[in-house]
Amino acid sequence: MTPKTSPPDVRILGIETSCDDTGAAVVENGTRILSNILISQGELHAQYGGVFPEMASRSHVETIEPAIRRAMEESHLSVEELDAVAVTRGPGLAGSLVVGVNAAKGLSLAAGLPILGIHHLESHIYSLWLSQEESPERFPALCLIVSGGHTDLYVMSGHGQYRRLGGTLDDAAGEAFDKVARLLGLPYPGGPAIEAAARSGNPEFVRFPRALLDDSWNFSFSGVKTAVLREVRRRQPNLAAGINPPEPGLPVENLAASFQAAVVDVLTKKTVRAAREFQAGEILVAGGVSANQALREALQRDAPCPVRMPPLELCTDNAAMVAAAGYFRFQSGQRDTLDLDVVPDWDLAED
Ligand SMILES: Nc1ncnc2c1ncn2[C@@H]1O[C@H](COP(=O)(O)OP(=O)(O)OP(=O)(O)O)[C@@H](O)[C@H]1O
Ligand SMILES: [Mg+2]
Numbered sequence: 001m002t003p004k005t006s007p008p009d010v011r012i013l014g015i016e017t018s019c020d021d022t023g024a025a026v027v028e029n030g031t032r033i034l035s036n037i038l039i040s041q042g043e044l045h046a047q048y049g050g051v052f053p054e055m056a057s058r059s060h061v062e063t064i065e066p067a068i069r070r071a072m073e074e075s076h077l078s079v080e081e082l083d084a085v086a087v088t089r090g091p092g093l094a095g096s097l098v099v100g101v102n103a104a105k106g107l108s109l110a111a112g113l114p115i116l117g118i119h120h121l122e123s124h125i126y127s128l129w130l131s132q133e134e135s136p137e138r139f140p141a142l143c144l145i146v147s148g149g150h151t152d153l154y155v156m157s158g159h160g161q162y163r164r165l166g167g168t169l170d171d172a173a174g175e176a177f178d179k180v181a182r183l184l185g186l187p188y189p190g191g192p193a194i195e196a197a198a199r200s201g202n203p204e205f206v207r208f209p210r211a212l213l214d215d216s217w218n219f220s221f222s223g224v225k226t227a228v229l230r231e232v233r234r235r236q237p238n239l240a241a242g243i244n245p246p247e248p249g250l251p252v253e254n255l256a257a258s259f260q261a262a263v264v265d266v267l268t269k270k271t272v273r274a275a276r277e278f279q280a281g282e283i284l285v286a287g288g289v290s291a292n293q294a295l296r297e298a299l300q301r302d303a304p305c306p307v308r309m310p311p312l313e314l315c316t317d318n319a320a321m322v323a324a325a326g327y328f329r330f331q332s333g334q335r336d337t338l339d340l341d342v343v344p345d346w347d348l349a350e351d
Pocket of ligand 2 (some may be wrong): 120124147148287288316318
């Protein structure tokens, strides 16, 4: 009897520079993280309450080489032992994406490695394959991508196959968390700050509006954000919009909890409805806002099928998820060339 041989391990270096974090990671077979380096610019941008694009790209230029070097060192592999380099190609900030893509091209050329351009939202989805013992996919999957720049619903019928159902018409959910945090005098990024404040608040303190947009799969979060602004102004008539810190006496915890409840309610109701309608085998939730415990609990409670969410540390941008998405693309035969360019406004379903 011939002994059963297992396929050789595939090791991919992922590079992520779509926004304000410089990431480099090595992942084996799309699931096993050998290293995952993230150099965050959070503090640099915190003073502006959001990401300052030119500073972000300049900062990536300084951190990309140390990030890649550390990722290689911690993986205990040499560049020759890699099978490919996968890099975020879009969507994102053009000046930031260029830094990662150029670094990947340099490596690809120097080491003779295949290069793969990866969609940032696809990489968020593949954060769900990381650290999994086995591939537990149950297609069709209903994907909710809920992050700083996106709030989208997709039906994923197989690896790399997406149909977009709808998305936000205005603010992304994470963006609404960030803006409302600012109104309440909480730090950036707003999501974790609101979640922490909401823990000691009453979610029924104010019933903020829920834009359910029942005739579509779209979302809208600008209404709830404006409702919080009106509530803050009503309670503090002297407070000019956006001027921090709010006067003492503002019930920050209660307003944070009420805002979070409205956002979680809308995300949960629409996702559950879509999962039923498209007979999803599972719900995949990814992106920064998927770290929110209230959202996790509501989805687990109401979903008609299993729900998968990334480990907390892999919800926000990281390079391990880029390498994981790169693995599935590599296995399906994708190979890009050195004229690979960034696509700052790339649509996932177009690909
Ligand atoms: N616990 C949390 N609750 C709610 N929101 C959160 C939480 N943790 C992070 N966020 C939000 O997640 C967002 C960051 O997520 P992510 O890094 O995926 O976004 P991005 O990369 O900027 O956007 P995109 O992926 O759409 O390009 C921020 O808006 C942040 O406030
Ligand atoms: Mg992201």
